Amino acid sequence: MKKVMIPPIKCQGIKSKLVPFINRIVDWSFKGRWIEPFMGSGVVGFNIMPGNAIFADSNPHLINFYNAIAKGKIDGLKVRSFLEQNGEILSKFGKDYYYEVRERFNKTHDPLDFLFLNRCCFNGMIRFNRRGGFNVPFGPKPQRFSKAYITKIVNQVDYVQIISRHSNWSFICQDYKDTLKDITDDDFLYCDPPYVGRHVDHYDSWDEENEKYLFEILSKSPCRFILSTWHSNQYRKNVFLEALWSEFHVSTKEHFYHIGAKEENRKPILEAFVSNFTPKHLHEEPVERAEQLSLLEKLSDYYSELQN
Numbered sequence: 001m002k003k004v005m006i007p008p009i010k011c012q013g014i015k016s017k018l019v020p021f022i023n024r025i026v027d028w029s030f031k032g033r034w035i036e037p038f039m040g041s042g043v044v045g046f047n048i049m050p051g052n053a054i055f056a057d058s059n060p061h062l063i064n065f066y067n068a069i070a071k072g073k074i075d076g077l078k079v080r081s082f083l084e085q086n087g088e089i090l091s092k093f094g095k096d097y098y099y100e101v102r103e104r105f106n107k108t109h110d111p112l113d114f115l116f117l118n119r120c121c122f123n124g125m126i127r128f129n130r131r132g133g134f135n136v137p138f139g140p141k142p143q144r145f146s147k148a149y150i151t152k153i154v155n156q157v158d159y160v161q162i163i164s165r166h167s168n169w170s171f172i173c174q175d176y177k178d179t180l181k182d183i184t185d186d187d188f189l190y191c192d193p194p195y196v197g198r199h200v201d202h203y204d205s206w207d208e209e210n211e212k213y214l215f216e217i218l219s220k221s222p223c224r225f226i227l228s229t230w231h232s233n234q235y236r237k238n239v240f241l242e243a244l245w246s247e248f249h250v251s252t253k254e255h256f257y258h259i260g261a262k263e264e265n266r267k268p269i270l271e272a273f274v275s276n277f278t279p280k281h282l283h284e285e286p287v288e289r290a291e292q293l294s295l296l297e298k299l300s301d302y303y304s305e306l307q308n
């Protein structure tokens with residue numbers, strides 16, 4: 001797999017570093033849809049590049065944002081001018097302006113404000129209070145919206161726009177129970193729910209009951225699936241792996257995550273990938289599929305046109 005493409009929106013639990021590993025587990029024999037009931041940032045599917053896909057999440061702001069890109073309401077040009085203008089005001093007024101945009105977003109739900117907040121809030125987090133208001137504090141950083149940083153975001157937006165336009169993708173805001181209602185044996189499911197017992201907010205919560213419900217559905221799944229979860233860290237093991245998921249195949253991969261900005265706060269965690277099939281290509285170098293190659297060609301045509 002070529003370099004992993006980072007999506008324009010970041011979220012906690014983003015799987016960017018694990019995409020190459022997930023790509024090797026996927027069973028490419030499926031002819032139907034790639035279904036991702038917990039899309040988050042979308043980084044997994046956006047790099048897998050399926051021809052047909054359902055990307056769903058319970059967070060309406062994520063879905064609004066990606067629908068706005070897919071339907072052409074926002075594009076690289078609009079994003080550039082928005083971030084240049086708002087970045088300049090931010091550099092003059094600092095956190096006061098951040099909180100002004102946060103208040104504005106909580107009234108209007110504008111996807112460009114959502115992008116702006118996601119890119120200058122504390123640690124790129126996405127959290128909402130009980131009334132559904134975005135409540136992440138400001139993440140101060142000098143020169144936040146530098147020219148290079150804006151260009152990076154613009155390219156990320158363009159990338160999603162091009163691949164979503166050349167594919168048959170839908171972005172849907174709904175609970176995972178609804179997304180999992182109409183799966184067929186031709187589909188492929190990638191499920192990355194929140195971890196049980198972690199932070200709970202307006203759109204993002206997960207408890208034992210949900211974990212059991214998901215297990216019930218996936219146990220009867222007519223198609224192949226991968227479930228991302230955690231296996232263990234220095235202190236604890238994920239008890240659900242043994243209690244619920246032990247009948248399935250489990251692949252593991254060590255991963256590091258950061259608490260705060262300091263390097264010494266880099267904590268290892270063993271990630272688990274539960275699947276109802278034995279991955280065939282786990283130990284092989286991944287090869288690009290025809291579908292991925294044709295989308296990559298379109299992207300490179302687009303970028304060379306931009307340079308001319």
Ligand SMILES: C[S@@+](CC[C@H](N)C(=O)[O-])C[C@H]1O[C@@H](n2cnc3c(N)ncnc32)[C@H](O)[C@@H]1O
Nearest residue numbers: 013014015038040041057058059175176192204
């Ligand atoms: C761990 S994140 C997914 C991360 C994603 N794979 C990535 O790499 O960016 C879990 C996602 O599940 C969503 N979510 C939480 N509860 C949900 C529910 N009941 N139905 C659908 N989505 C839900 C959250 O909004 C969040 O975006």
